[in-house]
Amino acid sequence: MTQKVSLFWFRRDLRLEDNKALNAALNSGNIVLPLFIFDQEILNKLEVNDARVAFIHQCLESINRKLTALRSGLSVYTGRPSDVFKKLLAEFDLEAVYTNADYEPYALKRDSEISDLLGKHNIPLRTFKDQVIFEPNEVLKGDGQPYLVYTPYMKSWRAKLAETAIKIDSEFKGGNLIQRETFPWISLRELGFEKSAITVQNADLSSSLIDNYQANRNTPSKSGTSRLGPHLRFGTVSIRKMIMLGLESKDDTFLKELVWREFFMQILFHFPHSSTQCFKPQYDRIEWRNNPEEFQKWCEGQTGYPLVDAGMRELNATGFMHNRVRMLVGSFLCKHLLIDWRLGEAYFASKLLDYEMSSNVGNWQWVAGCGVDAAPYFRIFNPHTQIDKFDPKHLYIKKWVPELNELTYPLPMVDHKFARERCLNTYKAALNR
DNA sequence: TTTTGAGTTGTTCGA
């Protein structure tokens, strides 16, 4: 008689500690087979040196080393998840599949298909809340509808948190892991990818950073932000631990930023069309100019506006851009150049190590003025004033635009005052129709 | 149902 197996499926929770579904699988009474699938449909869209694939692979190696020390290992497959599961169904006597819930549109569709496939064999797909404190349907208005405005959402979220005990399983003890000689493993090269020059910074979050978050987070030349994005995206840190750190601080700005993450997640969950359409439909009447040469200059950091160019060059070189500068480059693209926010969103998606669809779409719609709880459209960032306010000594600009005072640095590609008025007129024309 | 207060991150203009 073969032994019953609980399969644990890693997705965006690449850690062994405080992993809800993994713990549940280990407590199921069956032996546990840990699994990761590189989804071919996602890989196909990426460059061969995509740093995110390299980072995921590195995380899997780390997990595999820890499992090997327990005489087990991680099985890594590539392909369409449904094809991989068909193979696994033939090979193992599965009792159940354990995994942590993922609320993005693509993930929901994928999991629904896998659940149907397993269901045909009477095998349940057991999903757990792990990547959020509150799921999209847990924080709702009095009438049962989702919140569309951040502040009341945040207040409701915090009230609910106050009556919730957060449980953290900080140690991984192993337990009923499957014991085998070898596990299917795929190297980065076999996947068709290369190591990237760009790497993810460690998640070494100090309490002083959180205590001084509000004071330092808007200065791009300082290390005032947490750089947690990639770790929250791929689950190399536990959101529960991060929330506890936020709660321990007198400054709750960091905590509120983590609430923004869940705010935009619940928006995308309830309004999946907002990934491609303006949340406020009248904004889809805006006549974007979408000039390809101008878009190219923006992408390359050759606009002639130093803080815009510094931000884009930081992004291109490191896969990261400071939050303050993200707002400015976004505003510049949509408002000064009148280029559709969707093009900016797609460019960020291709470059950001911390790319999170819900946050990226939500914030691009915010900056374009067309989203839930968006900035008013007449709020147009002034690229000069932002330097005076947030990089007065030009420390950040000079780091990324060393030729700032040379003749080789381009003149501003468009006059600020002219662009501002053109933007206001274009928006007005669309909204008054 | 109606009312009321409020709404992430800014800029410009004129006194």
Next chain:
DNA sequence: GTCGAACAACTCAAA
């Protein structure tokens, strides 16, 4: 240099 108002109404959320 500094300050307050205007920007443009609108929608949300809760009482």
